[in-house]
Amino acid sequence: MRQTATGELESVFVTSGRCYRYEIDYYLKPWGPLGIPPPNIYRIGIMDTSNARNRGYDYGILRIGGEVVLAPSIKNIDSPYHPEIQIWNRNLNPNIHLGIHLCKSGYHTRVNCGYQRSNDALFFDQIDPYKISYIINIDNNRQDVGGPVFQFLTLSTASSSYFGILTGGIGNIGLTTRIDDIIRLSGVFLVGVGQ
Incomplete structure (x- = not known):
């Protein structure tokens, strides 16, 4: 989670900033049993470019805007x-x-x-x-x-x-x-x- 400039909470997904490829949509492709392709691929959202590769640390933040539901x-x-x-x-x-x-x-x-x-x-x-x-x-x-x-x-x-x-x-x-x-x-x- 992250707090926006307006004070609201938004769901985010942390991944590697090395995955950043400009303004494209990112998808979640869950793995299933070995040898069986996943039944669905889910849209997550777009990566915040301001956080990708920040200050020598490798991480990227994806704002969740699709059908992905977070679970801890x-x-x-x-x-x-x-x-x-x-x-x-x-x-x-x-x-x-x-x-x-x-x-x-x-x-x-x-x-x-x-x-x-x-x-x-x-x-x-x-x-x-x-x-x-x-x-x-x-x-x-x-x-x-x-x-x-x-x-x-x-x-x-x-x-x-x-x-x-x-x-x-x-x-x-x-x-x-x-x-x-x-x-x-x-x-x-x-x-x-x-x-």
Whole structure:
């Protein structure tokens, strides 16, 4: 969610700013069971260009104007026990140390987990450099970019704490932008379960 200049709340979707392609419509193509194409594709809206690639951080904000309904959960339909992972809050632990277990959900590689390998790096690509908050050894694909990065709070109830978004990767190295940086720079706020 985000507060507009008039004081109203609007629903927004956070993704990678690297997905920005001028004034085009963006769509949600939910993944279904492996090997079965999704039944529907949903229009989300247009990306705020003012927030894309802001101040060396990779994130983009999509204003939701289509038929997408937000839910504070992460899709995990490959699990017979927990087809949705509940998002309870953003990461509230100030001591993020190397070796913690983080997971991500991506369109191509689905939900998988790895360990944090490094904090705060600078990544250079063909366009420009941007700041990386966490480097994780995690399987990823370019179609996963913009997906949520999270940590399980409990496995028994499949609840999670939201850390940020996957902004890229090289092989099995995933690059993440911290949700706190996105909140600070963009004015969005996370809506979790029960909020």
